Amino acid sequence: MSVRRAALWSLAAQYATFSIQFVASVVISRLFLLPADVGLFSIALAAAMIVSIFQDLGITRFISGQPQMSPAALPHYAAVAVSIGWSVAAIVALAAPFVAHFYAQPALAPLLWLIAASYLVTPYATVPAALLVREMDFRTLFQVNAGSALAGNGTAIALAACGFGASSLAWGVLATAVARAAIANIHRAVRPRMPENTASVRPMLGFSSMSFVLSASAAIGHRSQDLIVGRVLGIAATGLFSRASALAGQLTTLVTGAIGSVFYSAFARKRDAGEPLAEPYLHLVACYTALNWAAMVGLALAAEPLVLLLYGPNWIGSAPLLRWTALGEIFFVAIPLQMDVPLLLGQIRRLVWVNLLDTCAAVAILTAGCFIGLEAAGISRVVYGFVWWVIYALYLGRLIGFRFGALMSVYARSGICALVAGGPLMIALWQGMEPGMLALLLLSASGVLAWLAALAATRHPAWKEVRMMAEALSRPILSRLAG
Structure with a gap:
């Protein structure tokens, strides 16, 4: 697929995902949830996502940016992703009561448990999605991203309408993860298989060791925002701050977010050609x-x-x-x-x-x-x-x-x-x-x-x-x- 054709499909995915998320946020915020509800979920999600820096460990970047890739190693990469994802889920679940106590908000614990459940499923989409980026198959990636966004946001709206409050957003996160993993594996299935030794995954682990430090630093800088606002200014202020940040971020993603993923693959080819x-x-x-x-x-x-x-x-x-x-x-x-x-x-x-x-x-x-x-x-x-x-x-x-x-x-x-x-x-x-x-x-x-x-x-x-x-x-x- 050419760079410009890939960009068109990537843009289509961004527009579709943005439209779904935007409509969902308007419906939920205007009809069902107050700033305090959104603030509560934002703190739970931010706390969970700081831990989730362990989950990818640069696997996506490693697969999509490598000049050559051994197909035999892909199940091993997937197994590493699943092992890490399940570990992250356990850490988030165990930390939930402590986070709830720190913010004096008991309702945070069940939200974190639902988000932790999504981390059991998310890693099954990591390697298939990375392969689609590597192959610049953004037409299929459109189906993965738009389909999972529709499933997750639809679930959130339905549950919010039924009075589930902040937990409706957490159920939406879980539904998104399930749909993304299912659709990605329908198109580019990779069955996880633990390697007999570390030889096949050693290049990835070497890349991931430094990528982890990088991801950790980036996650703290980005995900700590809601945690800081929530601790200093309160839950309702967090909801207002989170909604403003989300709307600006979504518009940025809508306008040019698709270009980045396409140009990453294009730059990798220019690098390999010595240009x-x-x-x-x-x-x-x-x-x-x-x-x-x-x-x-x-x-x-x-x-x-x-x-x-x-x-x-x-x-x-x-x-x-x-x-x-x-x-x-x-x-x-x-x-x-x-x-x-x-x-x-x-x-x-x-x-x-x-x-x-x-x-x-x-x-x-x-x-x-x-x-x-x-x-x-x-x-x-x-x-x-x-x-x-x-x-x-x-x-x-x-x-x-x-x-x-x-x-x-x-x-x-x-x-x-x-x-x-x-x-x-x-x-x-x-x-x-x-x-x-x-x-x-x-x-x-x-x-x-x-x-x-x-x-x-x-x-x-x-x-x-x-x-x-x-x-x-x-x-x-x-x-x-x-x-």
């Missing part, structure tokens, strides 16, 4: 920032009316948090594949130290913000975003060898396009307009048209990709009409 990565990396940055910056500017501008329209007045406290989180995302998407590219280039040891610095900054900045207040916690995302960008821009600049002048040129054009895209909404809000859903949609559509015009006018590198994607999508339709 330089600086030029294609800057092109990737251009695509990321062109799409994401425009989306984040729009999200920041429309934060308050969007929260009221989607989630209702109970969630209005998340609007300022959403605004700051969206602005912070502008930095986080400005240096894409910040962990994947160093791994492909064999720089895992140095990456570990860089990531540890990043983690320390994340925890310290958010903690300081939380002690000031909830909105300060949101502002801290912008501060941390800038620090994050400095760390990884300097690191990848030296590693890949791209020129900072070229990087700033890309940023300048993406920034102009983002401001132009937000122009219609800026004008409407400046005139005191309180847009409803229809008005927001029309203003967004106007922003997209303005953004496309700005891409063409500035000769942005992403304009070529937009035209080629449009041609690829329209070609089958035109051929049918011609036939």
Whole structure:
């Protein structure tokens, strides 16, 4: 499958998954659950996912990034994944009462037990999904991701409607894991089999030893957010913070999340061919920032009316948090594949130290913000975003060898396009307009048209990709009409 065709299928998966998750979050938040319910689940999930760093141990990256792969070793990799997953499930289950006691919330324990049950199933999808990425079979991966999202979110909505409260979200996590493992194995079954000795899995374990430290650092920095907010500001504040972070993160994933997985495989091929990565990396940055910056500017501008329209007045406290989180995302998407590219280039040891610095900054900045207040916690995302960008821009600049002048040129054009895209909404809000859903949609559509015009006018590198994607999508339709 070509890179652009793979990107189309990957984008389709991202759009489908986002749509399902987005609709579910709106329905559940508006009709069934309060911020305190979502906050309770967010703390349980964050606590469990910090432990789950043991689960993958870089197996997915190892399989998808290797120049050559022995089919005989795949069952052994799957067995290692299952063994680790079951160990993680046991740790989460045993830790549940202690976490509930630490937060003085007895209801946390059953939520953690349900999430632990999902870790018994999740590893059965690890190797099959990694093989699909390696083979760039994103059409099948679409079925895996979209199907599991539909099963999990459908379960969560149904149980929330029946009055299950926060536990409906935990049951949704379990249903997602079961569906993902089932669909992945239907298409690319790999039966786990323990190796007679460690020879077949030694390369993977060697990679995983450093990958674990890397994953641990990243998990602490990312997953500790809800834990810190919950401990300092309370359960309801955690729900508001989590909902804002989730919406901004989902939009980022929707806009460009699919591109990363495709380019990871493409960069691996360029590495194997000995080709330089600086030029294609800057092109990737251009695509990321062109799409994401425009989306984040729009999200920041429309934060308050969007929260009221989607989630209702109970969630209005998340609007300022959403605004700051969206602005912070502008930095986080400005240096894409910040962990994947160093791994492909064999720089895992140095990456570990860089990531540890990043983690320390994340925890310290958010903690300081939380002690000031909830909105300060949101502002801290912008501060941390800038620090994050400095760390990884300097690191990848030296590693890949791209020129900072070229990087700033890309940023300048993406920034102009983002401001132009937000122009219609800026004008409407400046005139005191309180847009409803229809008005927001029309203003967004106007922003997209303005953004496309700005891409063409500035000769942005992403304009070529937009035209080629449009041609690829329209070609089958035109051929049918011609036939």
